[in-house]
Amino acid sequence: MANKQEINPRIAYGEALLDLARSNRNIIALDADLCASTQSVQIENNLPEQFCEMGISEANMVSTAAGLSLCGKIPFVHSFAVFVVGRSFDQIRQGVCLPNLNVKIVGSSAGLSDFGDGATHQSFEDIALMRVLPNMTVLAPVDAVEVQKVVRAAAAIEGPVYIRLNRNDMQIVTGPATQFEVGKPLLLSEGRDVSICVNGITASMGLAASELLDKHGVSARVVNFSTIKPLDEVAVRSALAGTRAVVTVEEHSVIGGLGSAILECMSEAPLPTVRIGITDRYGQSAHDYGQLLQHYGLTAEAIVSAVMKVA
Amino acid sequence: MKRRRVVDNDLLNYLKEKARSVRLGVIDALGVGNRGHLGGSMSCADIVAALYFYKMRRSSDKVNDPNRDRFIMSKGHSVLAQYAALAEAGFFDKDVLSTTKSLGSILQGHPERTTPGVEANTGSLGQGLSIGVGMALAGKADDRDYRIYVILGDGELAEGQVWEAAMAASHYTLDNLTAIVDMNGIQAMGKTRDRYSIQNISGRFAAFGWKTFEIDGHDMADIIEALDAAASARGLPSAIIARTIKGKGVNFAENKHTYHNNLLTAEDRANAIASVMSM
Numbered sequence A: 001m002a003n004k005q006e007i008n009p010r011i012a013y014g015e016a017l018l019d020l021a022r023s024n025r026n027i028i029a030l031d032a033d034l035c036a037s038t039q040s041v042q043i044e045n046n047l048p049e050q051f052c053e054m055g056i057s058e059a060n061m062v063s064t065a066a067g068l069s070l071c072g073k074i075p076f077v078h079s080f081a082v083f084v085v086g087r088s089f090d091q092i093r094q095g096v097c098l099p100n101l102n103v104k105i106v107g108s109s110a111g112l113s114d115f116g117d118g119a120t121h122q123s124f125e126d127i128a129l130m131r132v133l134p135n136m137t138v139l140a141p142v143d144a145v146e147v148q149k150v151v152r153a154a155a156a157i158e159g160p161v162y163i164r165l166n167r168n169d170m171q172i173v174t175g176p177a178t179q180f181e182v183g184k185p186l187l188l189s190e191g192r193d194v195s196i197c198v199n200g201i202t203a204s205m206g207l208a209a210s211e212l213l214d215k216h217g218v219s220a221r222v223v224n225f226s227t228i229k230p231l232d233e234v235a236v237r238s239a240l241a242g243t244r245a246v247v248t249v250e251e252h253s254v255i256g257g258l259g260s261a262i263l264e265c266m267s268e269a270p271l272p273t274v275r276i277g278i279t280d281r282y283g284q285s286a287h288d289y290g291q292l293l294q295h296y297g298l299t300a301e302a303i304v305s306a307v308m309k310v311a
Numbered sequence B: 001m002k003r004r005r006v007v008d009n010d011l012l013n014y015l016k017e018k019a020r021s022v023r024l025g026v027i028d029a030l031g032v033g034n035r036g037h038l039g040g041s042m043s044c045a046d047i048v049a050a051l052y053f054y055k056m057r058r059s060s061d062k063v064n065d066p067n068r069d070r071f072i073m074s075k076g077h078s079v080l081a082q083y084a085a086l087a088e089a090g091f092f093d094k095d096v097l098s099t100t101k102s103l104g105s106i107l108q109g110h111p112e113r114t115t116p117g118v119e120a121n122t123g124s125l126g127q128g129l130s131i132g133v134g135m136a137l138a139g140k141a142d143d144r145d146y147r148i149y150v151i152l153g154d155g156e157l158a159e160g161q162v163w164e165a166a167m168a169a170s171h172y173t174l175d176n177l178t179a180i181v182d183m184n185g186i187q188a189m190g191k192t193r194d195r196y197s198i199q200n201i202s203g204r205f206a207a208f209g210w211k212t213f214e215i216d217g218h219d220m221a222d223i224i225e226a227l228d229a230a231a232s233a234r235g236l237p238s239a240i241i242a243r244t245i246k247g248k249g250v251n252f253a254e255n256k257h258t259y260h261n262n263l264l265t266a267e268d269r270a271n272a273i274a275s276v277m278s279m
Helices: A009-023 A041-046 A058-070 A081-086 A089-097 A126-131 A144-156 A202-215 A233-240 A258-265 A289-295 A300-310 B009-030 B038-043 B045-055 B076-088 B094-099 B128-141 B160-171 B201-207 B220-232 B266-277
Strands: A027-031 A051-053 A074-080 A104-108 A137-139 A161-164 A186-189 A194-198 A220-224 A227-229 A245-253 A273-278 B070-073 B148-153 B177-183 B211-216 B238-243
Touching: A009 A027, A009 A041, A009 A104, A009 A144, A027 A041, A027 A058, A041 A051, A058 A074, A058 A081, A058 A089, A058 B128, A058 B160, A074 A081, A081 A089, A081 A104, A081 A126, A104 A126, A126 A137, A126 A161, A126 A227, A126 A245, A126 A258, A137 A144, A144 A161, A186 A202, A194 A202, A194 A233, A194 A258, A194 A300, A202 A220, A202 A245, A202 A300, A220 A233, A227 A258, A233 A258, A245 A258, A245 A300, A258 A273, A273 A300, B009 B038, B009 B045, B009 B076, B009 B094, B009 B220, B009 B266, B038 B045, B038 B076, B045 B076, B045 B148, B045 B220, B070 B076, B070 B128, B076 B094, B128 B148, B128 B160, B128 B177, B177 B201, B177 B220, B201 B211, B201 B238, B211 B220, B220 B238
Parallel strands: A027 A051, A027 A074, A074 A104, A104 A161, A137 A161, A194 A220, A194 A245, A245 A273, B070 B148, B148 B177, B177 B238, B211 B238
Antiparallel strands: A137 A227, A186 A220
8 A cells, every 4th residue: 555644533533523512512522431531522612612521421322312313403422432332232222213304423442442441441333233223324534634534424314323443543544535425335446256345444454465375476456435324235236246255354253244235135146255354252351452462363364365265 | 479360260160171181081092902101191191281272372273383382291101191182172083092002093102293282292201391392493584483392200300311311401491391200109110208208309400590480280270370380480490290199090900010011901991981081
C-alpha cells in the first residue's frame, strides 16, 4: 500500500458529530461517563446544551434517548460497544427498534480495541445482537475518513442505527472522494481468484494479505463491508462474482457477524467460504493491540493461510 | 400547613362517571374467554380518568400537537385502562375496544405507538420513567411547557432502571415530570409485601430528590389535588404514591392476584359490569 497513514476513528467521529450538531440543533449526544473515550466530549465542550451526561446508567440512557426521539430530537447514545449493546439490549429492542425510533447507538472501543481492559470491556457480540433486530441499520466504518460519511448517513436515516467504532488508530484505506452508500460493499482491491471480505480493522489486513498472495500467484479481491445490515444481496453477490471462494475476516465472533451475514446473502448460490474471527470465546488483556489481534488469529498471515486452503 | 382545596362537586361527579366509563371499557377490551390484565387496569382507572379528563392538555383532533401533555403507561400490561380512556376521549371508536389483542388489531396486548394516542412502547417493565425523562428533557430544551405523566406499578419498582431514571430526573430538575405509583400491593404471583417487599416508596422517591405525595388512588378529590400540586412543584420532579385496590370496582376480583392476568366468563362479565355500575 502506498498510503499507510493511520488516524484515530473515534477522534474523527467526535469531529463529524460536532460538525453535524452545529447545523442541526435537534442532535443531542448522550453519554454514560465515557465521553472522553467515545469523543462525544467534543459536543460537551463546544455545544453543552446539546449534551446530556446520563451517569453510569446505560439502560436509562437508551430509554431516555427514546423519549427524546419521541419529541423530535435526534439522540446519539454513546458508550463502549460491550456496555451500550449488552446492558441495554432490551431497551434497544423494546423502546427503540420496535417503535422504529430515530435513535443512533454508538458502540465505541469495539472488538479487541480496548486491549488493556480485558474481556469485560471487549465486544465480539455487538454486531450479532444489533443485526438481529428488525428496523436496525448496522454500520462499522472502515477508517477515519469514512467515519464522517457514516455519521452523516446515519443521521439521514429516519430510524435506529448502530455505529461500531474502533478505539485505536486505523489505516486509511478510503479517500475523501470514495463513495459510501448504506448497504453496498466497497471494492478495495481487484482480484480474480478469491474474495476477502473485511470491515473495520481487518481491511488493512485483507489488503496486506492480498499483496502477500500475489507472491503465491493467487489473485485476491478485497471487498469492504461497512454496512452489515441491511446488506444489498444483489450487490454482495455481484461484488463476489467471478471469484471461486470467499474468506471473511472480522474483529467479532464468527457467530452472527459479517461472515454470517455474507453467508446468508450467498445461501442460494454458495461459494466455499472460510470465516476468520473470534472463535466463540472471550478476550483478555494485553499491553498492545497488535499482540492481541495476533493472538486471536486476526493477521494478514492468517488470511493468507485461509485463502490458500480454499483457492 | 396543608390547605385542603374544595373540589367542585360537579367536577368530581363528572370524573367519577368518566372513571366508570374507563372501567366498563376495560371490561369491553377484556371480552369473554380471553386472558387479560383486569386487576392492574382497574386499580389505576380513577387516576387514568383524572389524567385524561381533567389534568392533561390533549386533544384527539391534534394527536401530534407538540405542546400536548404526554402520558406513559410504564406498567404496560394495564394498558386496557388507557385504551378505554382513549376510546372515551375519541381517539378511536369505542367499538375497536372489543378487538383488543386480536390479530391485526391496533390495540395490542401492550402499548405500541401504532395506537392513536399511545405515546411510547412499554411492556418490558421499568422503562417508562426513563422514556418520560427523555420527553421531559426535550420539553426543557425546546422551552415548551408540556408535562409528562408516567404510571408505574409498585411491583415494577423492583426494576433497577426505575431508580436510574429517578436519579436522572432529579439531576436535571425535571419539574415537568410526574410519576404516579399505582400501589395496589399485588404483583403477578401474590402480595408484593410477601413476594418481594418494597416498603416506604414515598421515602425512597424523596431520598432520590423527588417531591412526593401520598394519596388514596380511588378518591377523586385526592387525585385532583395531588395532580395540581405536582404540576405546581418547581425545581424537582414529583411522585404521587397512590394506595389502590387491585381489581377495584369488580367486587369478585378485588385484591386477588389471580385477577392479575385472567379471563372472564360470560357470567363473570355480567357480574363485573353490574359491580362497576353499582360503584
